[in-house]
Amino acid sequence: MIDVVILGNGNVAVQLAKAIAKSPVCHLIQVYSRSIPNPFFTKNNMDITHHISTLKDASLYIIAISDDAISSFSEQLHLKNKLVVHTSGSVAMSDLNCQANKGVFYPLQSISKQKEISFKNIPICLEATQSKDLELLTKVAKSISDNVYYIDSEQRKSLHVAAVFVNNFTNHLYKIANDICDAHHVDFNILKPLITETVKKIEHLAPQDVQTGPAIREDRNTINEHLKLLTKHQQNIYNLLTDSIIKHKIQ
Amino acid sequence: MIDVVILGNGNVAVQLAKAIAKSPVCHLIQVYSRSIPNPFFTKNNMDITHHISTLKDASLYIIAISDDAISSFSEQLHLKNKLVVHTSGSVAMSDLNCQANKGVFYPLQSISKQKEISFKNIPICLEATQSKDLELLTKVAKSISDNVYYIDSEQRKSLHVAAVFVNNFTNHLYKIANDICDAHHVDFNILKPLITETVKKIEHLAPQDVQTGPAIREDRNTINEHLKLLTKHQQNIYNLLTDSIIKHKIQ
Numbered sequence: 001m002i003d004v005v006i007l008g009n010g011n012v013a014v015q016l017a018k019a020i021a022k023s024p025v026c027h028l029i030q031v032y033s034r035s036i037p038n039p040f041f042t043k044n045n046m047d048i049t050h051h052i053s054t055l056k057d058a059s060l061y062i063i064a065i066s067d068d069a070i071s072s073f074s075e076q077l078h079l080k081n082k083l084v085v086h087t088s089g090s091v092a093m094s095d096l097n098c099q100a101n102k103g104v105f106y107p108l109q110s111i112s113k114q115k116e117i118s119f120k121n122i123p124i125c126l127e128a129t130q131s132k133d134l135e136l137l138t139k140v141a142k143s144i145s146d147n148v149y150y151i152d153s154e155q156r157k158s159l160h161v162a163a164v165f166v167n168n169f170t171n172h173l174y175k176i177a178n179d180i181c182d183a184h185h186v187d188f189n190i191l192k193p194l195i196t197e198t199v200k201k202i203e204h205l206a207p208q209d210v211q212t213g214p215a216i217r218e219d220r221n222t223i224n225e226h227l228k229l230l231t232k233h234q235q236n237i238y239n240l241l242t243d244s245i246i247k248h249k250i251q
Numbered sequence: 252m253i254d255v256v257i258l259g260n261g262n263v264a265v266q267l268a269k270a271i272a273k274s275p276v277c278h279l280i281q282v283y284s285r286s287i288p289n290p291f292f293t294k295n296n297m298d299i300t301h302h303i304s305t306l307k308d309a310s311l312y313i314i315a316i317s318d319d320a321i322s323s324f325s326e327q328l329h330l331k332n333k334l335v336v337h338t339s340g341s342v343a344m345s346d347l348n349c350q351a352n353k354g355v356f357y358p359l360q361s362i363s364k365q366k367e368i369s370f371k372n373i374p375i376c377l378e379a380t381q382s383k384d385l386e387l388l389t390k391v392a393k394s395i396s397d398n399v400y401y402i403d404s405e406q407r408k409s410l411h412v413a414a415v416f417v418n419n420f421t422n423h424l425y426k427i428a429n430d431i432c433d434a435h436h437v438d439f440n441i442l443k444p445l446i447t448e449t450v451k452k453i454e455h456l457a458p459q460d461v462q463t464g465p466a467i468r469e470d471r472n473t474i475n476e477h478l479k480l481l482t483k484h485q486q487n488i489y490n491l492l493t494d495s496i497i498k499h500k501i502q
Contacts, residue, residue, distance in 0.1 A: 067473060068470070090473050090477075108441060109444065110449065121444045121447075122444055125441070149441055155435055159435075159441060162432050163428075164464055164466075166446050169488075170446075172466075172495060173417060173424070174416075174417055186413070191359070193398065196450060198421055207423070212418070214341075214415065219318070222318060226411070229409055233498075237491060
C-alpha cells in the first residue's frame, strides 16, 4: 500500500481524500488542516493534524490548497527525499519550494462544493522530476481515474487556460442565455437539449467543423435582429464573438 | 392521419421529413424542392414536386427553407384556409406572407449535415393564430418529440438569440480552446470530461450559482499568467468575458 498524506481542507482536498480513501492501492494515513477540519474528515475519523511538525511518514504528500499559497506553504515543509506534489493547473512544479522530490498531480476538473464528483472520468495530469516518482504517481492516479496523462508544467498552464474557455467562459455564456430568457419570460430549460447536443457534436468532430449560426453564415440580418434584443453589455460579447467566428472562418 | 407537405430541401427539411415520415399520426404526402432533390427524398421514393402549382391538398404545409427566403417564398403560395407554418427561430409568424392560416413549428436545435439527430429530445416551439391549428401542430409535434412548448414570436426571437450564446458561441470557445491546445502540443481530448461536466452542473443548478475559475475569484495573478499564453485576439475575448464575470458577480 502507498501511504498518502493530504494537506488541505478545501473542495479539491476533500474530493481527493474521498477518492484516495477508496483506492485499493493507497492508504490515506493523515490529513493536514490549518483551520477547522472539513466535516468529511471528522465524520470519517481521519487522522487530522494542524501542525506541520507532526506530519506522519508517508510515500506521498499531496498539497491541495489555493494556488497562491502553494509556494510559501511548501517552504515550511521539511520532507527531504520524500515525494511532495501539488494539485494546481496554473502553478509550475518548480514553484514547490522545498527540498523534497517534486511532482504534480492535477485533476483537470472544476471541483465545487455544490456537486459530488466521481474521479473515474476526471483526467489526472502528472509530472515528476524523477521517473520512480512518476511511476508511483501513475499507480495512484490509475487507481482512482481512467484518464491519466503526462503533462509538463508549460503544457499544463496552456491546458489550464484552455479549461477556462471551455468551463468558466462557457458557463458564463449559459448565464447570459439564462438572463436573456428571464428578461423575455422564456423557460431556460428549453435550451438544455441544445446545450447537450452542442457538446455531443464535438465528441468525434473538431469544433471548427461543426460551427453553425448567423455568424458563420455572415447573416447580417439575423445578427442585427439579435442585437436589438440584447443589453449593451450583452451586445459587446455578441459582437466580439460574432466577429471572431467570421474572422476565423475556414474559407 | 394528418397529411403533411414539406417545402424545402436543406438540413431541416430532410431531418423533419425523416421524423414526419415515421410519425404514427402523419402522412408525408409530398415534398417541394426547387432544385435537385436531396438524395434522401429520391431514395425513399417520395412524391417530389418542383412547382408550387402542383402542391397536393394537405392539412399542414411546413416551410423549411432559409430564414431570408420565407417571406418572399410564402407570397407565392395560394393555400387559402390551409395551415402553413415555417420552422425558423428568428422569423415572426406574421412574416408568412400568404392568405393561409399561419403558424410556426420551430425545432430548437442546431441541425447540421454532419450529424444524424433524433427529434425525440428536441424541443419544438409552436405558435398559431387559431386554436384548432395549434391543436393540430401539437398533435404532430408530440408525435415526433417529447418536448413541446407554446412560444410566441417575441419569445421565440429571444430564445433564438439565447441559443446563439449556448450553441454557436460556446462551440467557438471550444474552437479557441482547441487552438490553444494545438499551439502548445496538448491533446484537446483531455478537456472533454470537463466540457461534459460543465453541462451536467447546470442540469439542476443555475449557471450563476456554479461559476468557478480565476475571474469569479478575481484572482489577478492567474488571469495575468493566462493572458501571457494567448494571442492578441484570444486575449480580447478572455478579457471581455473575465470582466463580464467579475461585473456580474453575485455579491
